[in-house]
Amino acid sequence: MRLETKGLSCGYGRKTVVEDISMFVEGGEVLCLLGANGSGKTTFFKTILGLLEKQAGQVLVDGRDVEGWSPARRARLIGYVPQARGAVFPFRALDVVLMGRTSHLALFASPSEEDVEKAEEAMAMLDISYLKDQVYTRISGGEQQLVLLARALAQEPRILILDEPTTNLDFGRQFLVMERVKSLSRRGLTVILSTHFPEQSFFYANRVLCFRQGRPLGLGSPSEVVTRENIRAMYGIDVRIISLDARQGGLKLCIPDSLVGCVQKRVS
Ligand SMILES: Nc1ncnc2c1ncn2[C@@H]1O[C@H](COP(=O)(O)OP(=O)(O)OP(=O)(O)O)[C@@H](O)[C@H]1O
Numbered sequence: 001m002r003l004e005t006k007g008l009s010c011g012y013g014r015k016t017v018v019e020d021i022s023m024f025v026e027g028g029e030v031l032c033l034l035g036a037n038g039s040g041k042t043t044f045f046k047t048i049l050g051l052l053e054k055q056a057g058q059v060l061v062d063g064r065d066v067e068g069w070s071p072a073r074r075a076r077l078i079g080y081v082p083q084a085r086g087a088v089f090p091f092r093a094l095d096v097v098l099m100g101r102t103s104h105l106a107l108f109a110s111p112s113e114e115d116v117e118k119a120e121e122a123m124a125m126l127d128i129s130y131l132k133d134q135v136y137t138r139i140s141g142g143e144q145q146l147v148l149l150a151r152a153l154a155q156e157p158r159i160l161i162l163d164e165p166t167t168n169l170d171f172g173r174q175f176l177v178m179e180r181v182k183s184l185s186r187r188g189l190t191v192i193l194s195t196h197f198p199e200q201s202f203f204y205a206n207r208v209l210c211f212r213q214g215r216p217l218g219l220g221s222p223s224e225v226v227t228r229e230n231i232r233a234m235y236g237i238d239v240r241i242i243s244l245d246a247r248q249g250g251l252k253l254c255i256p257d258s259l260v261g262c263v264q265k266r267v268s
Pocket residue numbers: 012017035036037038039040041042043044
């Protein structure tokens with residue numbers, strides 16, 4: 001399923017935070033959104049989801065403008081994993097995941113056995129079945145993040161939007177989550193995610209969209225867009241981009257110039 005924006009501008013009241021973004025992502029692709037803190041990534045996602053009113057432009061799903069679609073209609077197609085923030089209600093983790101099934105239920109219907117199975121499968125896929133009966137407000141921030149991802153997977157969306165899905169996760173779980181997301185995309189899911197780790201785009205993204213203060217800075221393959229110049233423009237830091245293999249578009253690392261200097265001094 002194709003998700004597209006055309007000239008999308010977003011913001012709060014009269015304040016424009018994101019301006020004139022045109023991009024698309026197809027089923028089976030991962031599009032990675034890069035940009036400094038406050039550059040407008042979350043605002044862009046919330047506008048695509050209809051949680052914020054757009055200021056200009058269009059959001060299209062398979063070529064159809066989603067303007068006027070009910071939240072339930074969007075939710076049947078688009079899953080969203082927000083950044084984990086302080087939760088208020090002491091639900092069991094399994095019940096939080098079951099909320100992902102809401103868009104499949106008739107009004108006032110209770111979850112069926114099949115819904116519970118889907119919720120349990122989503123938790124098992126992320127290796128968090130042990131959290132099932134724990135209270136969401138009493139698990140760690142990283143565990144909450146995984147529960148929110150399981151909730152989105154239980155929803156069985158065609159498009160998945162992830163806002164910094166690995167930020168709170170330990171080293172092993174960052175890898176687990178990105179591998180799971182990549183394998184879902186290989187099976188046809190459309191994925192758009194934001195990250196503060198540009199290297200993740202070399203490992204997992206088909207294309208990258210760079211934001212600088214809410215304006216598009218570049219859109220293309222990771223090798224085309226994750227460049228020394230764009231990283232300096234986004235994050236104000238000079239990096240050396242080092243290839244780990246000779247393949248075109250292969251694995252690369254972004255090492256700050258100051259650290260490369262240290263390594264060279266030690267070697268010489
Ligand atoms: N509720 C709000 N009301 C008014 N302005 C807001 C609101 N939320 C965010 N903003 C403004 O929008 C800008 C972009 O915020 P947004 O959360 O979209 O950035 P981001 O790229 O997701 O940042 P981060 O990487 O830190 O999560 C902020 O700098 C802030 O000025």
